[in-house]
Amino acid sequence: MRQFFFCALAAVIAAVIGLAPAYYVSLTILAGIDALAATGLIVLIQAGQVSLGHAAYVGLGAYASAILTRDVGLTPWLGLLAGAAVAALAALPLGFVALKLRGTYLPLATLAWGMAVYVTLVAATPITGGPSGFDHVPPLRVAGVDLGVAGGAERGCAALVWLLVLLATVSLARLLRSRQGRALRAIRHHEALAVAFGINPARVKIVAFVLSAALAGFAGALYAHQAQFVSPAPFGLGASFTLLIVVMLGGIGHPVGAVLGAITVALTNLTLQTVFSGLISRIGPVEPVAFGLLLVVLLLKWPGGIWSALEPHLPPRARRQSIRPSVLCGRPATDARKAEPILELRHVEKRFGGLQALCDVSLRVLPQAILGLIGPNGAGKSTAFNIMSGLSRPTSGEVLMDGRCLKGRPWQVIGQGLARTFQHVKLVEGMSVLENVALGAFWRGNAGWIACLIGLDRAEEAATLQAAAAALACVGLTAQADLPCSSLPLGRQRLVEIARAIAAAPALLLLDEPAAGLRAGEKAALAALLQRLRSEGMTIVLVEHDIDLVMRSVDRLVVLNTGRVLADGPALKVRNDPRVIDAYIGAGVA
Amino acid sequence: MDTYLFLGIDGLTSGAIYALLALSLVLVQTATRVVNIAQGEYLMLGAMTLASLLDGDVPPTLGLVLAGGLLCLAPDIAALWTSPRRFVRAALPYCLLAALALTLVYITLHVLPGTVMSMATTLVLVTLTGPIIYRLSVRPKLDADAVVLVIVSVGVQMVVHGLALILWGAEPRPVAAAVQGGVVGAGVFVSWQAVAILVVAGLATLGLYAFFELTLAGKALRAASVSRRGAQLCGIAPERAGAISFALGAGLSALGGMLVAPLVTANVDIGFVVGLKAFVGATFGGLVTYPLALAGVALVGVLDSFSAYAASGYRDAIVFMLVIPIMLWRSGRAGQWEGDR
Numbered sequence: 001m002r003q004f005f006f007c008a009l010a011a012v013i014a015a016v017i018g019l020a021p022a023y024y025v026s027l028t029i030l031a032g033i034d035a036l037a038a039t040g041l042i043v044l045i046q047a048g049q050v051s052l053g054h055a056a057y058v059g060l061g062a063y064a065s066a067i068l069t070r071d072v073g074l075t076p077w078l079g080l081l082a083g084a085a086v087a088a089l090a091a092l093p094l095g096f097v098a099l100k101l102r103g104t105y106l107p108l109a110t111l112a113w114g115m116a117v118y119v120t121l122v123a124a125t126p127i128t129g130g131p132s133g134f135d136h137v138p139p140l141r142v143a144g145v146d147l148g149v150a151g152g153a154e155r156g157c158a159a160l161v162w163l164l165v166l167l168a169t170v171s172l173a174r175l176l177r178s179r180q181g182r183a184l185r186a187i188r189h190h191e192a193l194a195v196a197f198g199i200n201p202a203r204v205k206i207v208a209f210v211l212s213a214a215l216a217g218f219a220g221a222l223y224a225h226q227a228q229f230v231s232p233a234p235f236g237l238g239a240s241f242t243l244l245i246v247v248m249l250g251g252i253g254h255p256v257g258a259v260l261g262a263i264t265v266a267l268t269n270l271t272l273q274t275v276f277s278g279l280i281s282r283i284g285p286v287e288p289v290a291f292g293l294l295l296v297v298l299l300l301k302w303p304g305g306i307w308s309a310l311e312p313h314l315p316p317r318a319r320r321q322s323i324r325p326s327v328l329c330g331r332p333a334t335d336a337r338k339a340e341p342i343l344e345l346r347h348v349e350k351r352f353g354g355l356q357a358l359c360d361v362s363l364r365v366l367p368q369a370i371l372g373l374i375g376p377n378g379a380g381k382s383t384a385f386n387i388m389s390g391l392s393r394p395t396s397g398e399v400l401m402d403g404r405c406l407k408g409r410p411w412q413v414i415g416q417g418l419a420r421t422f423q424h425v426k427l428v429e430g431m432s433v434l435e436n437v438a439l440g441a442f443w444r445g446n447a448g449w450i451a452c453l454i455g456l457d458r459a460e461e462a463a464t465l466q467a468a469a470a471a472l473a474c475v476g477l478t479a480q481a482d483l484p485c486s487s488l489p490l491g492r493q494r495l496v497e498i499a500r501a502i503a504a505a506p507a508l509l510l511l512d513e514p515a516a517g518l519r520a521g522e523k524a525a526l527a528a529l530l531q532r533l534r535s536e537g538m539t540i541v542l543v544e545h546d547i548d549l550v551m552r553s554v555d556r557l558v559v560l561n562t563g564r565v566l567a568d569g570p571a572l573k574v575r576n577d578p579r580v581i582d583a584y585i586g587a588g589v590a
Numbered sequence: 591m592d593t594y595l596f597l598g599i600d601g602l603t604s605g606a607i608y609a610l611l612a613l614s615l616v617l618v619q620t621a622t623r624v625v626n627i628a629q630g631e632y633l634m635l636g637a638m639t640l641a642s643l644l645d646g647d648v649p650p651t652l653g654l655v656l657a658g659g660l661l662c663l664a665p666d667i668a669a670l671w672t673s674p675r676r677f678v679r680a681a682l683p684y685c686l687l688a689a690l691a692l693t694l695v696y697i698t699l700h701v702l703p704g705t706v707m708s709m710a711t712t713l714v715l716v717t718l719t720g721p722i723i724y725r726l727s728v729r730p731k732l733d734a735d736a737v738v739l740v741i742v743s744v745g746v747q748m749v750v751h752g753l754a755l756i757l758w759g760a761e762p763r764p765v766a767a768a769v770q771g772g773v774v775g776a777g778v779f780v781s782w783q784a785v786a787i788l789v790v791a792g793l794a795t796l797g798l799y800a801f802f803e804l805t806l807a808g809k810a811l812r813a814a815s816v817s818r819r820g821a822q823l824c825g826i827a828p829e830r831a832g833a834i835s836f837a838l839g840a841g842l843s844a845l846g847g848m849l850v851a852p853l854v855t856a857n858v859d860i861g862f863v864v865g866l867k868a869f870v871g872a873t874f875g876g877l878v879t880y881p882l883a884l885a886g887v888a889l890v891g892v893l894d895s896f897s898a899y900a901a902s903g904y905r906d907a908i909v910f911m912l913v914i915p916i917m918l919w920r921s922g923r924a925g926q927w928e929g930d931r
Contacts, residue, residue: 111866113911285756288751299731
């Protein structure tokens with residue numbers, strides 16, 4: 001059914017290419033090139049970035065390929081790749097800016113950078129021919145036929161362009177579903193989450209910029225060879241904004257949005273020019289106003305575009321193989337209980353400016369046990385938790401994991417056997433429950449961008465989903481695997497968080513207030529889950545306010561107060577320690 | 591030597607114009623989180639409206655303001671039959687402002703023509719467009735992503751620029767300088783207009799600085815940008831803060847437009863590039879600190895006129911390319927990933 005929709009779309013486009021008058025076929029060529037450039041923009045937006053000057057990369061690709069083929073003698077097919085490469089190189093600096101800059105100013109920087117590239121194309125007259133450009137760009141040749149508009153081969157050219165659009169759409173859709181695609185979508189919503197599960201956001205952003213610019217450059221090169229003529233005019237600001245409209249109109253949820261958007265924009269343009277030609281000649285160019293209004297209204301009223309209107313009517317993607325949930329979770333239990341701690345803090349101190357959050361904190365987490373960490377608000381629990389999970393560094397003191405110093409950047413910590421949950425649930429919106437859990441297994445895979453694009457990651461992907469399904473079974477949410485995560489109530493979302501951490505197969509599980517907001521029944525289930533995980537060999541650190549749950553679950557209890565360890569020992573003993581009662585539970589209550 | 595001095599002064603003058611724009615950008619961004627691509631269009635509206643008024647024409651801006659105001663009122667008009675009281679309460683300020691705009695245009699054209707009156711009327715008209723655009727494009731979706739708000743402002747830029755092209759046409763309009771002549775100092779001629787630009791930009795900066803640092807209203811605007819919820823809890827309506835900042839931003843930009851109009855014949859395309867250059871300058875201050883933003887725009891202005899002299903074709907490319915090194919430099923210390931909160 002889902003396939004049926006895509007086939008129908010392809011058939012309509014094929015029919016137009018095969019049967020429509022030549023003028024309309026040449027319009028489909030341009031729409032296809034827009035769609036190709038816009039698919040890259042969708043990938044970028046899925047990563048939470050945007051490029052407001054994207055047409056500059058289309059232009060750069062066009063000029064690079066045209067110059068290399070016309071003056072250097074490169075074959076046009078290699079020219080396409082060269083165009084993509086040059087555009088990718090030009091976008092690289094933006095990737096580096098994106099690492100350092102979050103959110104607000106980056107869009108303007110992309111706009112300024114795009115303008116700079118465009119102005120350079122116009123100004124570098126000796127190389128680019130200046131504002132009037134140049135012609136005699138060699139066309140692409142297929143089986144001895146020139147696919148240039150000049151040779152009257154519109155249909156062949158359109159077929160080639162749309163074949164490439166199909167290829168790009170399918171492989172980008174693959175990519176977004178894959179290991180790397182999950183990482184891409186994760187950094188858009190929760191960068192801290194991505195980092196905790198082994199994703200280096202810097203790398204993902206650079207790849208997103210480079211990939212989207214490469215697609216734009218490829219589309220530009222294609223444009224140059226079919227038109228056999230290049231000039232700067234089609235790559236200016238207006239073109240960049242048109243690409244944005246294409247993407248917003250079609251929808252950013254799926255690469256096919258670029259196709260839907262490009263077709264709709266082309267049809268709207270055609271309508272404006274034919275039906276309202278009288279109006280336009282009387283009052284002037286209304287297209288920018290119309291498209292500007294469209295953009296504003298779309299973003300305010302239908303931010304998901306056409307795709308989000310269509311998608312609910314399409315059945316969900318059928319999974320390729322049914323996943324057999326296994327009951328095993330975590331690492332297999334080791335034979336003997338080791339005496340050495342899994343995680344150890346030694347004289348850890350943390351200062352934020354003048355504020356001393358932690359002072360000489362030493363604690364040991366023993367294997368296959370549950371350690372509770374409690375303390376009143378402001379005691380330093382969260383700081384200690386962040387230091388244990390490698391998200392922040394102690395001002396002084398050591399954190400030892402399996403006897404070795406916890407090292408590397410925050411996203412390398414998970415590889416040392418530490419997985420965490422978040423107090424404020426961080427699930428990636430728009431992903432299914434299973435996909436969210438599969439993020440946990442990210443660091444265990446190694447499928448790269450290329451593999452994910454062309455489908456070389458099948459075996460690994462199956463194993464990843466298998467692990468995710470096993471982790472889901474562990475928390476008892478197998479039936480909810482394919483639901484969107486946002487449809488679950490908070491209690492179950494917390495379980496998904498735990499499943500995601502389990503899918504990372506950690507030696508040590510760090511739970512940050514997992515019971516906050518849970519009802520009594522859910523808390524009982526959580527306590528049972530913790531016992532089961534421990535019996536299967538998992539070590540757990542539990543930061544929690546609910547003293548009953550803590551007492552029911554933990555083997556040892558550490559109490560923090562004003563940044564110092566107040567008590568550390570067997571749970572019951574600590575619970576009855578008068579200092580703890582005084583500082584935390586409150587005198588007279590116990 | 592004289593050439594360099596001339597270029598330096600020319601650069602400072604255009605830097606002062608960029609400064610007005612940069613201040614507007616910072617103002618709007620701090621109060622509403624909108625990085626406003628369309629900010630330069632207010633400058634263009636200022637220049638074009640002044641040109642119309644000086645020519646003795648009814649400025650199309652008046653029509654834009656009246657039509658825009660009507661659009662803002664549309665939901666209340668729809669509710670006219672169910673609750674007439676709500677309609678009257680909502681419509682009253684709009685009617686008063688519309689009457690003000692009409693009166694001012696009438697006085698300027700028929701009672702008291704002249705540069706000063708034209709500038710005052712222009713300032714009022716363009717300032718009114720600010721809150722209207724805010725009401726129509728930002729307020730319906732206050733909780734949107736910053737990225738979404740940026741793309742919305744792209745749409746607004748297309749609409750405003752497109753409408754201006756339809757209403758005024760593409761031909762440039764010469765605007766006479768408010769004050770003719772100039773002084774010769776150190777062998778270089780400096781027009782009074784350039785002096786006026788520097789003085790006005792300086793005063794506007796000081797005024798804005800005082801507004802944000804010293805007045806409760808200014809502090810409320812800043813608070814609203816940091817946390818909408820928090821400001822709300824303190825009794826600051828973020829919608830009001832947004833409307834005020836859009837009005838101030840529009841007014842400041844229009845001022846820039848009126849001042850620059852005599853130097854570059856006014857046309858509908860002047861807004862965008864100036865807006866973007868102002869942004870490049872403002873990035874020096876990370877878009878939030880005024881003194882650094884001003885140093886930035888001064889530098890951009892000087893660089894602008896030197897590159898116009900040395901490599902005119904690449905002028906804009908050089909200025910725009912600056913954005914990458916500036917941003918890398920400004921954000922040298924990459925933030926840590928905070929934990930959970």
